[in-house]
Amino acid sequence: MLKITLKDGAVREVEEGKSILEFVKEVSNSLAKKVLAAKVDGETKDLTTVLTKDCQVDFLTFEDADGRWALRHTASHILAQAVKRLYKDQNVKLAIGPAIDNGFYYDIDMDKQLGEADLKDIEKEMKKIVKENLKLERKEVSRADALKMFEEMGESYKVELINDLPEDALITLYTQGEFTDLCAGPHVVSTGKVKALKLQSVAGAYWRGSEKNKMLQRIYGTAFEKQTDLDEYLHMLEEAAKRDHRKLGKELDLFSLHEEGPGFPFFHPNGMVVRNELINYWREVHRRYGYQEIKTPMIMNRKLWETSGHWDHYKENMYFTKIDDEDYAVKPMNCPGGMLVYKSHQHSYRDLPLRLGELGIVHRHELSGALHGLFRVRNFTQDDAHLFITPNQIEEEIQHTIDLFDEVYSTFGLTYTAELSTRPEDSMGSDEIWESATEALRNALEHRGLKYVINEGDGAFYGPKIDFHLRDSIGRTWQCGTIQLDMLMPEKFDLTYVGEDGEKHRPVMLHRVVYGSIERFIGILIENYAGAFPTWLAPVQVRILPITEKHADYAYELKKKMFDLGLRVEVDDRNEKVGYKIRESQVKKTPYTLVVGDQEVADKTAAVRKRGVQESTTMKIDDFIAYVQEKIASKSEEF
Incomplete structure (x- = not known):
């Protein structure tokens, strides 16, 4: 019997020759349903790996980075298999298809230029492959046999990769259904484990990252264990696109970037x-x-940076100049x-x-x-x-x-x-x-x-x-x-x-x-904040909108009072409808918009509209100022 040490330090015995999958089922059936791969003495392995010696085994689920990696790596193979199935007449050649931090990609050489409609077709075929629940079978062959196989398949990129390996190397292949790929792994046990996937985009990528080589088509996607997790991730991406600080920075006139100073914000x-x-x-x-x-x-002398170690350990990230014929560095x-x-x-x-x-x-x-x-x-x-x-x-x-x-x-x-x-x-x-x-x-x-x-x-x-x-x-x-x-x-x-x-x-x-x-x-x-800064940080904290020109004097009177008390306030006295000006104030994400007309002038009040709220509240000016000052002093995120 082998002695297997688990992550929590517990030691379990298992018969030699059993796979990790068989072992995890002995530990816990419910755990076995979640485990995607395992680390054996620190090295990530497929669950089909046979246990042959005493070792430490850490079970990997989707919560673990290496577990996610295995599932998404399998998703990349499903993508390649789907492309091969759908475009048999398009001279498809496969390059590489790894997992990446938030998903996976596969680089493909083919006659057809892929577009959004094609991604939908490929994704549909991928979901069929998932339903087929094809087992992933690992096999090691000689370099010569691998070369022969991929030459017969017309996979010139795979042949190039194999040729770069030592002559005595054993080559690892993974097969799922009719599809076989050159790959070191690891993978999950079957395509059915990839329960939620989404293809996101296609872009150009040079083979092996060199512009001297052919431009391939790189298909990006992501995969999750659960559809709810995928939906949450896609929603987060949509939100991130809306919140892009470069876009909002321009819309809110916060900063700009210019070709005269790339990487130097204005x-x-x-x-x-x-x-x-x-x-x-x-x-x-x-x-x-x-x-x-x-x-x-x-800017300080080279000797300082030599003493600190930056000259030897950080030089490639530094800028330099000469002063009085001596070397200096910008810190x-x-x-x-x-x-x-x-x-x-x-x-x-x-x-x-x-x-x-x-x-x-x-x-x-x-x-x-x-x-x-x-x-x-x-x-x-x-x-x-x-x-x-x-x-x-x-x-x-x-x-x-x-x-x-x-x-x-x-x-x-x-x-x-x-x-x-x-x-x-x-x-x-x-x-x-x-x-x-x-x-x-x-x-x-x-x-x-x-x-x-x-x-x-x-x-x-x-x-x-x-x-x-x-x-x-x-x-x-x-x-x-x-x-x-x-x-x-x-x-x-x-x-x-x-x-x-x-x-x-x-x-x-x-x-x-x-x-x-x-x-x-x-x-x-x-x-x-999606550009909607809390009041203490907002560039303009209060925007005052006089309904007509006759209310402008009161608006400017309020502005002076608030400005003198340290508030950042502007008056919009353009000859536009007040509804238009209110909407624009909301677009500019102003925390408080004050509308003033006849009644407000007479009562020394303002109709206060908080950002994101449709209704207005009439407030005495002194009460409003005290309210805003409290929000600023407390650095409150609420309005």
């Missing part, structure tokens, strides 16, 4: 209001949490400047923790194809802070920082999940330092009771980190905040403090950002 007056309100809030919160603000230069990060500020004074243990915050503009070289609105730019403002602490303050300071994060994110109605990112391949420092730093972060998370996942190898080159992934109003996640523990930079910059014993000691440093970048956070908020 903020308009409305966008500057949002930006400055975020900065004002950042300063107010950080003052309460004991931070001091600094500002460091944008991609604020931390080295923060080191010099710390080093400008001798510090005592009584000064620590020392929390230095900086709204620093940084520049990083991004490939033009990667640029995306405010989400991926080449210059941005990091809401950075560098905390200098003693070793025994590490956990307390991490908890203090997470308290700050909790307050900020809850203000915007955002929840988060945490991720512990560990040592990358291109890193500085000893194994002991990395292990100590990683353990300190892990302890802080566990003592707080905060659930987290491990992201192997995604730490900064100078230290491990905790990343905070925010969940927005339609369920998407965004990586924003981070806390990075750094024991290396203080060493490289020879930072010290005088301890209680009168001797010099090395401080530990925390790097952290809350927004991540002001620009990207604005993009996230635009999409989270």
